[in-house]
Amino acid sequence: MPVLSKGLEGIVATTTRLSDVQGQEGVLVYAGYDINELAGRVSFEETAHLLWHGHLPNQNELDDLSRNLRVRRELPQGLIDFIVGAPRTACPMDVMRTAISMLGLYDTELEEDINVDANRRRALNITAKIGVIAAYFHRARQGKSLPPRRPIFFT
Numbered sequence: 369m370p371v372l373s374k375g376l377e378g379i380v381a382t383t384t385r386l387s388d389v390q391g392q393e394g395v396l397v398y399a400g401y402d403i404n405e406l407a408g409r410v411s412f413e414e415t416a417h418l419l420w421h422g423h424l425p426n427q428n429e430l431d432d433l434s435r436n437l438r439v440r441r442e443l444p445q446g447l448i449d450f451i452v453g454a455p456r457t458a459c460p461m462d463v464m465r466t467a468i469s470m471l472g473l474y475d476t477e478l479e480e481d482i483n484v485d486a487n488r489r490r491a492l493n494i495t496a497k498i499g500v501i502a503a504y505f506h507r508a509r510q511g512k513s514l515p516p517r518r519p520i521f522f523t
Contacts, residue, residue: 385399385422386398386419387399398415398418398419399418399419399422399423401418401424406418410424411430413425413430413433413434413437416495417430417433420488420491436492436496437492437495437496438496439496440492440493440496440497441496441497441499441500441517442517443497443500443504444471444474446470446473446474447467447470447471447474447501448504450467450470451463451467451501451504451505452504454505454508454509456508456509456510456511458509460502460505460506463501463505464498464501467501468494468498468501471493471494471497475490475493503515
């Protein structure tokens, strides 16, 4: 007789080296670090680096990642037009999901390239743009103008 399970309780769908969730104990681990060691102590960029590379960045790695994210924040005009034209009542997650999918339409640099380096560049591009997409839609749905793009300064 088959064993029945409610939902996915007790079912392992996949494994990962990136995180460990011990729900009963209230423990969440990212790449070997308890979330309580990270929360409020490391930046978004440091956490992204940790998840992408398996270790917290040194200052040079952090500076490089920060620069790479800054230069990729600009959105294509077609994507801005979509955000501004989206219904104000649209669910923000629906707008963000669609906007991320639309980024692929403008990804001419990578086209059919599916190697690890190309996927890392895609991850950088999406990570750099997701906050801008959220901020633009928030302003657009309130009828506010989009902020001007700030110049990029390198240190």
